Structures are given as C-alpha cells and as structure tokens.
Amino acid sequence: MPSWWKGKAPPGESAEQTARRLSIQQKHRAADRKKRRAHGAVARAIRQGKLSRPSLCEECGSPNQLEAHHDDYAQPLQVIWLCKFCHAKRLPHYKSTWLKQ
Ligand SMILES: [Zn+2]
Numbered sequence: 001m002p003s004w005w006k007g008k009a010p011p012g013e014s015a016e017q018t019a020r021r022l023s024i025q026q027k028h029r030a031a032d033r034k035k036r037r038a039h040g041a042v043a044r045a046i047r048q049g050k051l052s053r054p055s056l057c058e059e060c061g062s063p064n065q066l067e068a069h070h071d072d073y074a075q076p077l078q079v080i081w082l083c084k085f086c087h088a089k090r091l092p093h094y095k096s097t098w099l100k101q
Helices: 013-048 084-090 093-097
Strands: 066-070 079-083
Touching: 013 066, 066 084, 079 084
Parallel strands: none
Antiparallel strands: 066 079
C-alpha cells in the first residue's frame, strides 16, 4: 500500500484527484468492514455448530487449506468452501499477488 494511503496526498495532486482518491478509499474501507464482519460471522457460526467446514474444496475436491468464499458479504453465512487456489481464482485482486508463484 502506498504511503499516501493513510491520508497524505501525493505530491502534485489536484483537489479533484484528492476527492476521487478519498472516495475510493472510503469504498475500500466499507468493503473491508463488511468482509471482516462476514468472516467473524462464519467463525462464530462454526464455533456454535451452525455451520460446518467441509473437508474438501467444493470446486476441485482438494482437502488443502479450505477458506470460506463469500459471493455476497451481505449474506455472511452463505459461503462456498474453496481451497486456497480455487479461492484465488475467484478473487481478481488475488491473481496478481500469488497465482504467479
Ligand atoms: Zn479447489
């Protein structure tokens, strides 16, 4: 994450660019909050026995590193269980980071 992310404007930024940048940041933060809440709800539901974590990836059948994938964070308990690799394939922003490996 660039250093200006935490509120510092990059050099030469116009007022209009600042406004655009801040609105993008707000969107990201709102999305992060929803995501955290959804993940918390899944963890809680598992602890309470309302949701069970399967042993295999729903897409490829791999038993490794299953993660809960949310199609919609507004439905925190509607999850698809995917291995780390299948999960990454569904999340466009993951691709650039570790699908290359
Ligand atoms: Zn998989």
